[in-house]
Amino acid sequence: MTAQKNPEVDLKLHYQKNLELGFVLALIIVLGTFQSLRKVTLGKHEFVTPDIKIEVEEIPPSEQIKRPPMPARPTVPIPTEDEDVPEDETIETTEIDFDNIPDPPPEPVEEDPGSYTFxxxxxxxxxxxxxxxxxxHLVYPEIARKxxxxxxxxxxxxxDAQGNVAKLQVLKSSVSNVGFEEAAMKALRQVKWKPAFQRDRPxxxxxxxxxxxxxxxxxS
Structure with missing residues (x-):
């Protein structure tokens, strides 16, 4: 009696072997690739620098504003031993007393003052x-006497300039309404006068x- 092969059993046996064989082949490929990469050398690379042309443009010089020249510094004379240096003079200070400044001479008066004015x-x-x-010429008023x-x-x-009484005016009276003002003015009109003088002129x-x-x- 001939034994029959079970295909499922054969498939499992071959699958196991094929799997192991695949792993071995994959490992060999990986190792071979690694070894080949180690032997690869980098080639020399040449770096080519491009030619760059630089054009220089001439810039015209800027116009400078001329400043006026500075004034010359004054020269200071340096004293020497041979020079005769005058001694310092002491200037006395003059004190001005403003209280005792004389009044300016009065101007001549030509107008006729209407009332009492100095x-x-x-x-x-x-x-x-x-x-x-x-x-x-003074007469005592009768009312005041009584x-x-x-x-x-x-x-x-x-x-006035001729010595005459031009005008009279009562300035002040200690007692009024008793005739003192009238009696005084009457007597003053009868008196002769010498005129006032200013700069030798009346x-x-x-x-x-x-x-x-x-x-x-x-x-009495």
Missing amino acids: IPYDEPPEMIGGMAALKK AGVEGVVHIGVLV IKVWISIPVKFRLQDAP
Whole structure:
């Protein structure tokens, strides 16, 4: 009796052998490839540098602005031993006293002042005969004498360049309404005057004259 082969069993046996054989062949191929790679040498590589042309363009010179020349420094003379150096002079300081500065000379006055105004002069006007001449023309007011009143009246007198009384003005009166003002002005009109002078020329000026009224001077 002849034994029959089982194809499935044969396939398994051949498969195992074929698998082992495939592994061996694959290993041989890998090793051969590795050995061949080790023997490969790198060839020499030549690096070619491309020719680069550099063109130089001429740039025209820029125009420079000329600055004005600096001024020359002043030369300082160097002193030498042979030079005669003058000694330092001491300048005394002058102290100015502003309180005692003389007033400028007054200008001549030509206008006619309408009211009492101080006008500068070199020489004041004067009553010819003084206060004694004024008392001769002074009359004590009757009302003031009977009331026993005394007082002082300040009269502004405008004396012209000829020595005449041009105008009278009551400046101040200690007692009013008793006739002192009228009596004083009447007496001053009758007095002769010497005019004031400015720069050796007669001028018209105002002057204040105090006129005193005392009962002892009044007629009894």
